[in-house]
Amino acid sequence: MQDAYMFPTSVKEVERLGWDYIDVIFFTGDAFVDHPSFGTACISRYLQKYGYRIAIVPQPNWRDDLRDFRKLGRPRLYFAVNSGAMDSMVNHYTAQKRLRHEDAYTPDGRAGQRPDRAVTVYTQILKELYPDVPVVIGGVEASLRRLTHYDYWEDKLHPSILVSSGADWLCYGMGEMPMLELTRAIEAGRNMRQMETLPQLAFFRKGTSRVPDALTLSSFETCLKDKKAFAQNFHEIELQANMMHPQVIVEPVAGGYVQVNPPCPPSTTEQMDSYWDLPFTKLPHPRYKDKRIPAYDMIKDSIITHRGCFGGCNFCTIAAHQGKFIQSRSRQSIVGEVKKLAAMPQFHGNISDLGAPTANMYGMRGKNPELCAVCKRQSCLFPAPCRNMNRSHEDILKLYHEVDSVKGVRHSYVGSGIRYDLFLNEDGFVDETSRPYLKELVLKHISGRMKVAPEHTEDKVLGYMGKPSFKLFERLRKEFDKINAEAGRHSEIVPYFISAHPGCTMEDMRKLAHNPCLKGIWMEQVQDFTPTPMTTSSVMFYSGLDPRTMKPVFVERRPEAKRAQKSFFFKK
Numbered sequence: 001m002q003d004a005y006m007f008p009t010s011v012k013e014v015e016r017l018g019w020d021y022i023d024v025i026f027f028t029g030d031a032f033v034d035h036p037s038f039g040t041a042c043i044s045r046y047l048q049k050y051g052y053r054i055a056i057v058p059q060p061n062w063r064d065d066l067r068d069f070r071k072l073g074r075p076r077l078y079f080a081v082n083s084g085a086m087d088s089m090v091n092h093y094t095a096q097k098r099l100r101h102e103d104a105y106t107p108d109g110r111a112g113q114r115p116d117r118a119v120t121v122y123t124q125i126l127k128e129l130y131p132d133v134p135v136v137i138g139g140v141e142a143s144l145r146r147l148t149h150y151d152y153w154e155d156k157l158h159p160s161i162l163v164s165s166g167a168d169w170l171c172y173g174m175g176e177m178p179m180l181e182l183t184r185a186i187e188a189g190r191n192m193r194q195m196e197t198l199p200q201l202a203f204f205r206k207g208t209s210r211v212p213d214a215l216t217l218s219s220f221e222t223c224l225k226d227k228k229a230f231a232q233n234f235h236e237i238e239l240q241a242n243m244m245h246p247q248v249i250v251e252p253v254a255g256g257y258v259q260v261n262p263p264c265p266p267s268t269t270e271q272m273d274s275y276w277d278l279p280f281t282k283l284p285h286p287r288y289k290d291k292r293i294p295a296y297d298m299i300k301d302s303i304i305t306h307r308g309c310f311g312g313c314n315f316c317t318i319a320a321h322q323g324k325f326i327q328s329r330s331r332q333s334i335v336g337e338v339k340k341l342a343a344m345p346q347f348h349g350n351i352s353d354l355g356a357p358t359a360n361m362y363g364m365r366g367k368n369p370e371l372c373a374v375c376k377r378q379s380c381l382f383p384a385p386c387r388n389m390n391r392s393h394e395d396i397l398k399l400y401h402e403v404d405s406v407k408g409v410r411h412s413y414v415g416s417g418i419r420y421d422l423f424l425n426e427d428g429f430v431d432e433t434s435r436p437y438l439k440e441l442v443l444k445h446i447s448g449r450m451k452v453a454p455e456h457t458e459d460k461v462l463g464y465m466g467k468p469s470f471k472l473f474e475r476l477r478k479e480f481d482k483i484n485a486e487a488g489r490h491s492e493i494v495p496y497f498i499s500a501h502p503g504c505t506m507e508d509m510r511k512l513a514h515n516p517c518l519k520g521i522w523m524e525q526v527q528d529f530t531p532t533p534m535t536t537s538s539v540m541f542y543s544g545l546d547p548r549t550m551k552p553v554f555v556e557r558r559p560e561a562k563r564a565q566k567s568f569f570f571k572k
Helices: 011-016 039-049 088-092 118-129 139-143 161-165 176-187 220-225 227-241 269-276 294-299 318-322 331-342 369-374 394-404 434-444 459-465 471-487 506-513 536-543 559-570
Strands: 024-028 054-058 078-082 135-138 149-151 156-158 169-171 201-206 249-253 256-260 302-304 353-355 449-455 492-499 526-528
Touching: 024 039, 039 054, 039 078, 039 139, 039 176, 078 118, 078 139, 078 176, 118 135, 118 139, 118 161, 135 139, 135 161, 135 176, 139 169, 139 318, 149 536, 156 220, 161 201, 169 176, 176 269, 220 227, 220 249, 227 249, 227 536, 269 331, 302 331, 331 394, 353 394, 394 434, 434 471, 449 471, 459 536, 471 492, 492 559, 506 559, 526 559
Parallel strands: 024 054, 024 078, 078 135, 135 169, 302 353, 449 492, 492 526
Antiparallel strands: 149 156, 169 201, 201 256, 249 256
């Protein structure tokens, strides 16, 4: 393992390292922070482990003479491009398509330091300047656009980002293993055809696919003419995405086809530990000096416990990017990271978040792996929890206790969301670990406020969202209040809701606003539905069809009516 130097971002920094070549140059829409919460740092450190020289160009200026794209010259192997930790369009615009005034991933929160559709813009520039150098795109923006997708900001379908950007390869999902395989293949001089079987990659080719057992979708051109074809495509894509062993997917487009290869197997605990056992400095690059990066301030004292989510919410992109299957670190790895964090001068005793996309899925898996291997369910929890799912909270309780015993840790908070249908049903707690978990969470791991996401109160809308009945929230509030009363404490429960989701009418919002269970709760956590690529809900929004059933669904598209739906939250 190499020393934890900070990756170079300038010619001077490259010269200081004594390098006469660079293997891979990353272009990213974020400021560079060497922390495992940021994908650029994760991939760079992993490739560094295997001896590759990596340089970073954060937030290059695309408006001037393009000197940022020229300054480090040609890499020995390839350019890598991502938009940053967020989709650039979500980063820039509200659900009402208004420009945001701040960017949390930029020094001092300055807006406007990356272009719209950053991956496409950066890639097109690099292909113009260096047409013979491969460009590999990845991260959330590329992952969610790997096939035909709905673009909310232009209100139309777009083809795969491979077609629009001109990139040579797309690595989707969590990229440590596939990026290492691709890098080795490029270094070995393997030709395009030899590399077309590599896992977790997508690419565009002219002509006709030669994969005999591939799942062939309707073409992009067909989808443009037929919303039903687009919805059917997505349903097939989603089924494959939820399988342990999916098929190769082929989508005809522009006189050729996009091919998406199956992903690498879910990372083992040992592999997950190896990703975090890398020499991250956990600091912003020194180039930023005293400038504040808001996103870093939010995560600098946080600990990631696992990847993936099997909740299957229809509006969420987490499973499309991180995968459905939970990939957990060992308690030893997590506790080891906590000890290192506790020794850092910046740490003041409070872990801001001990969690992941869904904090209490840590360590959870199917009881019978063979059943999981053939399952096609989008969600292990909706419409009802899978009987094969082990919902015990024993592992996470042990983790909390070990973390809290580390010298220097005063509090370990859980800032990530939790799924209360993992430990509750309408009758109460589901097993012997459920109440101890909720009690531990309420009394030790929230700072007076527990955030949960029922998303709505009406079963019809919740069905379109892929969320459980609101009766479970009612049960949660009852148990939450009971635990607080027994301890002589007063904590608040903060529910998240979504307005104007497909299937939601003004009458549904009226019922939500007057639901008696919400009495006394300040409804500050409100989000107008934003259709993002590669979600069931976005397909509903565009097509007016539920891709699971192909039945029509009501969609509120009028801006004034969408604003009225959101305002209902505050009408008491």
